[in-house]
Amino acid sequence: MSEISLPQFNIQIGNELTWNVQPLLHEIRHALGELLQTGKTGVIDLRSIPLAPGEEETIIDTLGCGEVHAKLNALGPSEIYETRFAGVWLITHYNEENNVIGRFIEITGFPDILKSQHEDMAFSLNQLEQALDEGPGSNKTETQAETNT
C-alpha cells in the first residue's frame, strides 16, 4: 500500500515555539526548593499556560517517571505518578470519555486527591457496621453508588 503524503501543519522547526518550557521547569525547581525549606506545597495547572503542540510532551518527558504510579476511578479515570524528581507529581484527570479535563503538576509529599476523604470514610464506617450486623460473608455491603441509585 502506497503511503499517502498528508499535509503537515504545526511542524516545529528548531527551537521551542513559546519558550514556556524552560521557565516552567524552573518554576518547578523553585517550588520544590520551597517545599523542602518551608513545607509549602505548590500546584501548576498545565492548561493555563500557552504551549505549542509537543511542548507539553517535552515537559512530561523531562520530568520522567519515578517510583509511584497510581490510578483513580472517580468520575472517569485519573493517572497520578511521581516523576523521577521526588516530590514532583504529575496528575492527569480524564472524563468518562477518556478526554483530558485537567493536568496538574503538584509539588508535594503526597497528593491530596490520593488521601481517603473524611466524608467517604464516614460513609464507609456506616457500611462496614451494616456489613457486620448482617454477619460475615453476607457480602451484601452496597457500594456508595448502589445505595443511592
Added chain:
Amino acid sequence: MTKDLSRKDKTLGEALRSQGISRRSFLKFCAATASMMALPPSMIPTIANALEQARRPSVIWLSFQECTGCTESLTRAHTATVESLIFDSISLDYHHTLQAASGHAAEAAREAAMEENHGKYLLVVDGSIPLGNPGYSTIAGISNYDMLMDTAKGAAAIISVGSCAAFGGIPHAKPNPTGAVSVGDIIKDKPIINVPGCPPIPVVITGVLTHFLTFGTIPELDHLGRPKTFYGQSIHDRCYRRPFYDKGLFAETFDDEGARKGWCLYKLGCKGPTTYNACATTKWNGGVSFPIESGHPCIGCSEPNFWDGGGFYKAISIPTENITKTTMYAAAAGVAAGVAIGATGRMKKAAASKAHQKVTIDDLDK
C-alpha cells in the same frame, strides 16, 4: 426530614452524594472546574466548600433568532463529566430544544418556574431579538421581545449566550433585515453576562454557571459585559504562534512554506489581535486544537459586529516592517506590540464596518 427534601431543596453536595459521587470524585471535579475557570489551583478547596453548600437554581433558557449552535456546543461538549455535573446542579425548567414538554405544557412550565422562583432564577438567552416586526420570530404566538421582557422581570441575572444574544450576531449583520438587537440593547435594569462566540466554548458557558453557583455573584466583567476570566486576554497574546509574529514570520498563503511551518496567520486575516476569548488555551473538541492550530485564522466571532469586520481573510492591518526590531528593543514588548497592533486593528475594523456595503442576491450570483 432530609430524605423528604425535593431535589430543588438539596444542596449540590447533598445532590451529588445522593447520586453516589464520592468526595474524592467531587474534588477531582473541582480541580477540573478551577482549571476551566482559569482560577489558581489554590482555589480548589474554596470552590469545593462553596459548591457543596450551593442550592440548585432554576434556569430558564430562551432561544430567539438563533441556529441552535450554542446549545449544540454545550450538549456536544467533550468534558461530559463537568457538564453533566453542572446540569445536575441546576434545574433547567425551560429549554425548547431539550425539554420533553411542548405546546401549552412547555409554556406552563416556564410560567410556573417564573412564579416559584421569582427574583432568583437565571435567565439564559441565545439568539437575537427582532424589533423590525414582532412576527419575524415567535414562540407559542408570543413575540421574542414580549417573551424576553416578561421573563426578564423576575430574573436574578441574565446570561446572553452566543454572539447573537450578546451583540446581535449574524442576524444583526448588515443589512439586518429583521432589525435584530442584543439582549443588552433592550434590558437595562438587570445584570447581564455576555458569553459571546459563534458558538461559545462549552466550558465557558458552564464556567459562568459554575461561577454563579460557587460564589453566588456574577463574575467580573469587561467593558463589553464578558467575564474577564475567559475574555480577559486576546487570542493573539495567548497564541502559541505568537513568537512567529514577534519574529516577523508569516504565512502569506494557505499553501506556502510559512503555512506548512506553522507560522503566524496574521497576513491571512487572523483577527487574533482584536479578539478576546479563551480558544487558545481552553481549545475545542476536548482540548484537541483551536482554529489557528488547525491552520485557519481566527475570524473574531466573539467580538461585536464580527460579520461586518471587513473580510475574514483580509489582514486587519499590515505590521510595520520593523516589528521584530521594535520587539527586541522592548523587553517583554510582545504584549505592548500586540496592544498597539490591536488598537490599530480595532480602528481599521471599525472603519471597515462603517464602509461595508450590503451584499445583494445579484452580488452572490456573480
